[in-house]
Amino acid sequence: MTTEPAPSYRELQRAALAAAEPARYGEGAAIVCDRVVRIFTAEKVEVQALQGLDLVVERGDLVALVGASGSGKSTLLNILAGLDSPTAGRATVDGCDLLDMNARDRLRYRREVVGFVWQQTARNLLPFLTAAQNVALPMQLRGARRTRGAAKRHAARVAELLEALEIGPLADRLPAQLSGGQQQRVAIAVAMANNPAVLLADEPTGELDSETAAGIFDAFRTVNRELAATVVIVTHDPMVAGEVRRTVAVRDGRTSTEVLRSTVVGEDGAERVSEREYAMLDRTGRIQLPRHFLAALGMEHRVAVDLAADRIEVRPDEAAELSAARPPAGPS
Ligand SMILES: Nc1ncnc2c1ncn2[C@@H]1O[C@H](COP(=O)(O)OP(=O)(O)OP(=O)(O)O)[C@@H](O)[C@H]1O
Known part of the structure; x- marks a missing residue:
């Protein structure tokens, strides 16, 4: 019979400390936004573009961010890209703290930790470089010495990427x-x-x-699956939003609802996509109910909330309904 060696004092101490430490919100995730606030001041007027936004994106996820114009999507993306800083809260990407970066960290972050694709096709590429030269440029700017070995590695990576994105034969064309x-x-x-x-x-x-857009969306899926990147796409395109496993809606500077999709096999053996909409619960217990639910039941200002055995019930404000039905007794 073999006996386990007794743990050392240091091992016991480490285990005790780990057990005592509460898990941090979103620990280990690719993106963590914890009560992120961004306030802009324009002509002495303050705009709260992000009002305590919470979001966790796990590694390997492919997420669409949707929301009305002005809801805060681009503000969030600019913060995640390292182009802007939150006013308050905590935001980390791949473990980098976005509130605690000096100019040099920020440059390294933008070159190595995140990649960015803009809407305006012209903004993404330098017009006087070929496709292959455009792809090689970020590797050269990263600062590796120009050795023959590095040039060979860069050329191999350029070929690999152009191949994966099905544009290998276009390598020598200008944008x-x-x-x-x-x-x-x-x-x-x-x-x-x-x-x-x-x-x-x-x-x-x-x-x-729309046909070209479908092809580009496939390209994002390839990058997510084959090159193991976590992908976040801001979009108005319902087709894109409808094809990802997770769509997060931003409303008034906060994440409000989320749709999760999965493929299920029906009794007839056919595959279909099952969808479920969830309201986001923030860390203080607040939820934003979907607007169309509130409108359907005429809920506004105040709702009755009751705890049942397995659910929380939210109902129209009964006191308001009663007083509307029975006008207060006036002087006779
Ligand atoms: N630099 C800025 N200065 C002042 N206000 C700003 C600035 N950038 C954004 N805002 C305001 O912050 C809010 C959120 O804007 P944001 O661009 O993030 O929305 P959006 O959801 O991306 O909208 P769209 O879908 O139209 O691009 C808006 O009210 C916008 O006017």
């Missing part, structure tokens, strides 16, 4: 010699050049027709 969809594929390759942990895209199919 002006490519269609809008082909330019966006090159832009995705540029964003992935330094193998970032997270790929962010702001309306990447906004300037494309």
